[in-house]
Amino acid sequence: MSIVVTGATGQLGRLTVEALLRRGGPAADIVATGRDTAGIKDLADRGVVTRRADFADPDSLAAAFAGAEKLLLISASIPVDERLAHHCRAIDAALTAGVSLIAYTSMTRADTARTILAGTHRATEEYLRERDAHAVVLRNSWYLENYTDQLPLALQHGTFLGAAGGGRVSAATRADYAEAAAVVLTTEGHTGAFYELGGDQAFTLAELAATASAATGTPIAYSDLPAGAFTQALTGAGVPPELARILADSDLGLGRGELFTDTGDLRRLIGRPTTTLADALAAALR
Structure with missing residues (x-):
């Protein structure tokens, strides 16, 4: 069984x-892809197959996905107005290659959320349906690292600065989301599923500040x-202007509850409680 992971040069993919x-x-059954495979040479040294895949280059996608049974399509971190076209090219290439399952990393409540990012995810999910793809949608909430990196x-x-009001975010670590993706790619029964994934303990940004204060012994406010x-x-x-606009818009969505989920899907997939904010902060401090 060959499993292709896009964006393996990025944090979630790796x-x-x-x-x-x-x-x-077997490592040889895993295909790690990225625009520059020099960044994943260490994976090749461990027996993982590495291939170049550039969402802007359909020929590279055809070569990267050749022989694949399953594909993890990690949403592109590129200018937002180009994301959908890139995702569609990857989906088309995967279907042409005969991929039997596409797992796509989307965003919590993508079907109803009003943020800029949710719009691109919703359109990608719609394209998967239009192409009648055998797919599973992993609707990830925010990364805990979005906050621990600000420490x-x-x-x-x-x-901590923000524009989220009293909204609660079900953030989880990248490692927890990655583990869930690996489970979906290596077990059966996920085709057609929409998993709303997030941490077990949602928090407001005021609670983030309070938890960070307790962890560091330094007063931190929100x-x-x-x-x-x-x-x-x-x-x-x-922060680049486009990214700043997207982050502020995402905080407004957080305030509306669009990054909150209490389904327990992430905990069930990984078979254990998700990493807590307190533990993530402690790891960042170490």
Whole structure:
């Protein structure tokens, strides 16, 4: 059985390859792809097949997906107005290659959420249906790393910034989402499923700040800003304008409950409780 993972040069893709290896299948049955395979040479050294796959280059996709039985299509981290076209090319290439299952990493509540990112995910899910693809949709909530990576700045300035109000986010670690993807790719019975994936313990950004304060012994507050002011704060910190706009828009969605899920799907797939915010913060501090 050949399993192809797109975006293996990125964090979620690499973690999924590692999770597949831990599940005991032959390394030679895993195909790790990326635009620049130099970044995954270490995987090749461990017996994983590595191939170039560029969503903008259909010929590279045809070669990368050749002989694959299952595909993990990790949503593209590119300009948002290009994402759908790239996803459609990958889906077309997978179906032409005869892939029997496409697992797509979408976003919580993608069918109803009003954020910019959710729109691209919803359109991709619709394209999978239009193409009558055998698919499973992994609707991931936010990464805990989105917050733990901010910890140095929060400690420096004594605050987390956001525009989420009192909304609750069901964030989980990339490793938990990767493990769920590996389970779906190596077990049966998932075709047609829509999994709403998130951490067991949802939290507000005020609770994030309180938990970070307890973990560090340093007072950290949450400062809730209007979306425009949050966008300006992000760009002032060096975040590219388009990304700043998307992050502020996503916080508004968080405030509307669009990154919250209590299905327990992630816990059931990985067979254990999800990583807690407190544990993720402790790991980041280490």
